[in-house]
Amino acid sequence: MCDVMIEVRDLRKSFGSNEILKGINMTVKKGEKVVIIGPSGSGKSTFLRCLNFLEIPTSGTVRIDGHYFVKPNEKLNEKHVAALRTEIGMVFQRFNLFPTMTALENVMAAQMKIRKKSKEAARETAEKYLRKVGLAERMNYYPSQLSGGQQQRVAIARALAMEPKAMLFDEATSALDPELVGEVLNVIRELAEEGMTMVLVTHEMKFAKEVGDRIIFMDGGVIVEEGHPKEFFHHPKEERTKAFIKKVEH
Amino acid sequence: MNLLEKLDFPTAFRELSPILIQGLGIVLGATLCGFFLALLLGTLIALGRISKVVLLDRMLIILLEIVRGTPLLVQLVYMYYVVPLLITIVGQLWDPSFRFTLSPFTAGVIGLGINYGCYLSEVIRSAITSVDKGQFEAALALGYTNRQAMWLIVIPQAVRIALPTFGNYIIMMIKDTSLLAFITVSELLLRTQAYASQTFLTIESYTLLALAYLVLSLPLAQIVRIMERRLTRHV
Ligand SMILES: Nc1ncnc2c1ncn2[C@@H]1O[C@H](COP(=O)(O)OP(=O)(O)OP(=O)(O)O)[C@@H](O)[C@H]1O
Ligand SMILES: [Mg+2]
Numbered sequence: 001m002c003d004v005m006i007e008v009r010d011l012r013k014s015f016g017s018n019e020i021l022k023g024i025n026m027t028v029k030k031g032e033k034v035v036i037i038g039p040s041g042s043g044k045s046t047f048l049r050c051l052n053f054l055e056i057p058t059s060g061t062v063r064i065d066g067h068y069f070v071k072p073n074e075k076l077n078e079k080h081v082a083a084l085r086t087e088i089g090m091v092f093q094r095f096n097l098f099p100t101m102t103a104l105e106n107v108m109a110a111q112m113k114i115r116k117k118s119k120e121a122a123r124e125t126a127e128k129y130l131r132k133v134g135l136a137e138r139m140n141y142y143p144s145q146l147s148g149g150q151q152q153r154v155a156i157a158r159a160l161a162m163e164p165k166a167m168l169f170d171e172a173t174s175a176l177d178p179e180l181v182g183e184v185l186n187v188i189r190e191l192a193e194e195g196m197t198m199v200l201v202t203h204e205m206k207f208a209k210e211v212g213d214r215i216i217f218m219d220g221g222v223i224v225e226e227g228h229p230k231e232f233f234h235h236p237k238e239e240r241t242k243a244f245i246k247k248v249e250h
Numbered sequence: 251m252n253l254l255e256k257l258d259f260p261t262a263f264r265e266l267s268p269i270l271i272q273g274l275g276i277v278l279g280a281t282l283c284g285f286f287l288a289l290l291l292g293t294l295i296a297l298g299r300i301s302k303v304v305l306l307d308r309m310l311i312i313l314l315e316i317v318r319g320t321p322l323l324v325q326l327v328y329m330y331y332v333v334p335l336l337i338t339i340v341g342q343l344w345d346p347s348f349r350f351t352l353s354p355f356t357a358g359v360i361g362l363g364i365n366y367g368c369y370l371s372e373v374i375r376s377a378i379t380s381v382d383k384g385q386f387e388a389a390l391a392l393g394y395t396n397r398q399a400m401w402l403i404v405i406p407q408a409v410r411i412a413l414p415t416f417g418n419y420i421i422m423m424i425k426d427t428s429l430l431a432f433i434t435v436s437e438l439l440l441r442t443q444a445y446a447s448q449t450f451l452t453i454e455s456y457t458l459l460a461l462a463y464l465v466l467s468l469p470l471a472q473i474v475r476i477m478e479r480r481l482t483r484h485v
Contacts, residue, residue: 078395082395088391089391090388090391096385096388098389100410110393158392162393
C-alpha cells in the first residue's frame with residue numbers, strides 16, 4: 001500500500017473566463033495534517049472543494065488513496081464520484097446540518113442511505129461519535145435548538161460517522177462566536193492526535209501552528225510557499241508570505 | 251306576495267342537504283384527483299425550469315403564460331368541448347372511425363390539474379430555490395448522488411416550506427370545483443340550481459349552498475394555520 005492519501009496534479013479551475021486555481025500540485029500523506037492559509041479570495045475554498053469534487057476542476061487530476069475521481073481521458077461518472085466523496089468527510093463554515101432532522105438523525109441518515117447500514121448499527125455508530133464530540137446529551141435536539149459550536153460538532157460527528165479516510169475543514173470556526181471556537185477546535189485537535197488525515201483551511205494561525213504538519217500559503221490561485229509550521233512562520237522565504245504573516249499576526 | 255313569509259329554510263334544509271351530501275363526493279373526488287395531478291405537473295414543471303435547459307425553460311414559460319392569461323372557466327370549457335375534438339381530428343388522420351371523448355368529470359380534473367399545476371410550479375420552484383445551497387452540498391459531500399440529494403434532502407425541506415401554501419390552494423380548488431357545473435358535472439352548484447328551479451326556494455337553496463362551502467373550507471383553513479406553525483418550528 002502506498003502511503004499517499006491525497007494527490008493533486010496540475011489542478012486548474014476557472015469560473016467562466018476567470019481562472020481561480022492556476023495549476024496546483026499537492027500531496028498529502030496518510031495521517032498528515034495540512035493547513036492552508038492565504039488572503040480572502042485566493043482560492044482556498046475552491047481548492048478544498050475540488051478535493052471532493054464539489055467543484056469540478058477544469059483540468060488536472062485528484063486522487064484519493066490511489067483512486068481517481070475521473071481518470072485522465074475518461075468521462076465523469078456521477079456514481080463513482082459520489083462513492084469516492086463518501087471516503088472524504090467535509091466540514092463547512094456554515095455547518096449545513098439538515099434542519100428537519102435531530103442531531104442523531106443527522107448523523108444516522110447517510111450511514112443508512114449511503115453505507116447501507118441497518119438502523120441499529122447506524123444508531124450505535126452515531127451515538128459513539130456524538131459522545132466523542134461531547135454531545136451525547138443533546139442527540140435528540142434539532143439543529144435550531146443547538147448553539148453554533150454544538151451544531152458544528154454535530155456536523156463533525158456526521159462526517160466521522162461515515163468513517164472517512166480523510167477530513168476537509170473549510171474555516172470550521174469562522175461562523176462561530178469567539179467563545180464557542182474553542183470547543184470545536186478541541187474536537188479537531190483530538191481528531192488530529194488520533195492520526196486522521198486532514199486538510200484544513202483556517203484563519204486561526206495559532207491553531208494552524210499547533211496542529212499542522214505542514215502549512216501551505218496560497219495567493220492568487222497558486223501555492224506561494226509551503227513548509228513545516230516553525231520554519232514557515234519564523235523564516236518565510238517569499239515576500240508575499242512575509243507580508244501576509246505580518247498582517248495576520250497583528 | 252311577501253317573500254319573507256314564504257321563506258322555508260327547514261324544508262330546504264331537509265330536502266337539499268342529502269342532495270348536497272351526494273355532491274360532496276364529487277367535489278372532494280375532483281379536488282383530490284385534481285390536486286394530485288397539479289402536484290405532479292407542478293413538480294415536473296418546477297424541476298424542468300430549475301434544470302436550466304434553455305429550450306425547455308422557454309416552452310414551459312409559454313405554457314405558464316397561456317394558462318395564467320386565460321380564465322379557469324374558459325380552460326375547463328376548452329378541455330371538455332374542444333380538446334376531445336382536436337384529438338379526434340388528429341386520430342382520424344390514421345383511422346377515419348376514430349372518436350375521442352372525455353367524461354365531464356375527467357375533463358374537469360385534467361383542467362383543474364393543469365391550471366393549478368402551473369400556479370403550484372411557481373410555489374414549488376421558489377420553495378426549492380429557497381432551500382440553502384449548503385444543504386445540497388452537505389448531502390453530496392456525504393456521498394449522496396445529485397438525485398438522492400435533491401429528493402431526500404432538498405425536496406423534503408421545500409415541501410415543508412410550501413405545504414401551508416398548498417393547503418391554501420386546496421381550499422381554493424374546492425371552491426373552484428363549482429365551475430365544473432358549467433361542463434355538466436353534477437357537483438354542488440348544479441344540484442342546487444336544479445333543486446331551486448323545481449321548488450322556487452331560491453334564497454334558501456343558495457344560502458345553504460354557500461354555507462356548505464363554508465363548512466368545507468373553514469376547518470381546512472384552520473388546519474392549514476396549525477400546520478404552518480408546526481412545520482416551521484425547526485426550519
Ligand atoms: N461558483 C463561483 N462562481 C464564480 N466565481 C466564484 C465561484 N466560487 C468562487 N468564485 C470566485 O473565486 C475566487 C476564490 O474564491 P474562494 O472562495 O475559493 O476564496 P477563499 O480563498 O476561500 O476566500 P475566503 O478566505 O474569503 O473564504 C473568488 O474571487 C470568488 O469570487
Ligand atoms: Mg473560503
